[in-house]
Amino acid sequence: MIQMKNVYKKYPNGIVALNGLNVEIDQGEFVYVVGPSGAGKSTFIKMMYREERPTSGQMFVDGIDLATLKNKKVPMLRRQMGVVFQDFKLLPRLNVYENVAFALEVIEESPSRIRERVLDVLDMVGLKHKARMFPTELSGGEAQRVSIARSIVNKPKVVIADEPTGNLDPETAWDIMNLFEKINATGTTILMATHNKEIVNTIRHRVIAIEGGLIVRDVDGGDYGYES
Numbered sequence: 001m002i003q004m005k006n007v008y009k010k011y012p013n014g015i016v017a018l019n020g021l022n023v024e025i026d027q028g029e030f031v032y033v034v035g036p037s038g039a040g041k042s043t044f045i046k047m048m049y050r051e052e053r054p055t056s057g058q059m060f061v062d063g064i065d066l067a068t069l070k071n072k073k074v075p076m077l078r079r080q081m082g083v084v085f086q087d088f089k090l091l092p093r094l095n096v097y098e099n100v101a102f103a104l105e106v107i108e109e110s111p112s113r114i115r116e117r118v119l120d121v122l123d124m125v126g127l128k129h130k131a132r133m134f135p136t137e138l139s140g141g142e143a144q145r146v147s148i149a150r151s152i153v154n155k156p157k158v159v160i161a162d163e164p165t166g167n168l169d170p171e172t173a174w175d176i177m178n179l180f181e182k183i184n185a186t187g188t189t190i191l192m193a194t195h196n197k198e199i200v201n202t203i204r205h206r207v208i209a210i211e212g213g214l215i216v217r218d219v220d221g222g223d224y225g226y227e228s
């Protein structure tokens with residue numbers, strides 16, 4: 001599903017954020033990305049949805065060559081993957097229903113099918129009853145549920161999440177993790193950067209640790225491995 005070969009990323013200021021990454025992630029895997037601040041985790045995650053482009057090296061997501069993908073094709077790529085952020089990134093002027101519907105690829109879909117799909121995913125995240133509410137009327141946990149609903153509405157093969165529980169209290173963080181587990185159980189690949197040691201050590205999955213722009217550990221069912 002995801003392949004990186006010798007991926008190297010140097011920012012215009014000269015900082016080398018990724019120093020030759022090699023990784024393969026299969027369809028259906030759940031992978032945590034851990035490491036200290038400044039290690040390169042966000043850069044690694046941003047590569048996946050082409051927010052950043054490798055300076056050199058090769059990378060493929062679902063057969064798409066991201067190193068050479070034309071900018072005009074990036075929206076097409078993003079519709080094929082779900083992306084979830086720490087700060088939710090909901091559109092403030094749209095209600096819950098509209099935030100999810102907006103992300104739906106509408107080509108050749110009838111209005112009734114669109115409605116059905118949006119209500120289905122809102123139901124899955126437990127927010128069908130709040131479809132008409134606006135982002136400011138939601139708790140952090142609810143906002144993250146909406147953003148997760150949005151991320152899966154196009155039935156992507158992979159969901160990329162950058163610290164999705166970073167702004168949430170511990171109990172809400174567990175609820176959100178259960179949702180990711182449910183999504184992964186349907187065969188969706190999940191790639192999640194996190195600092196949440198308790199979660200990584202409890203819901204065991206493959207752990208990729210990045211330090212200084214390099215993968216220093218890659219263990220199935222591994223632990224978090226850092227003190228904080």
Ligand code: ADP
Nearest residue numbers: 011013015017036037038039040041042043044
């Ligand atoms: P992490 O997510 O592990 O904290 P990042 O990928 O954000 O790490 O950062 C890796 C390194 O790249 C850091 O030294 C950071 O300062 C630098 N960096 C990140 N984004 C940029 C950018 N847009 N421009 C220049 N340097 C950056």
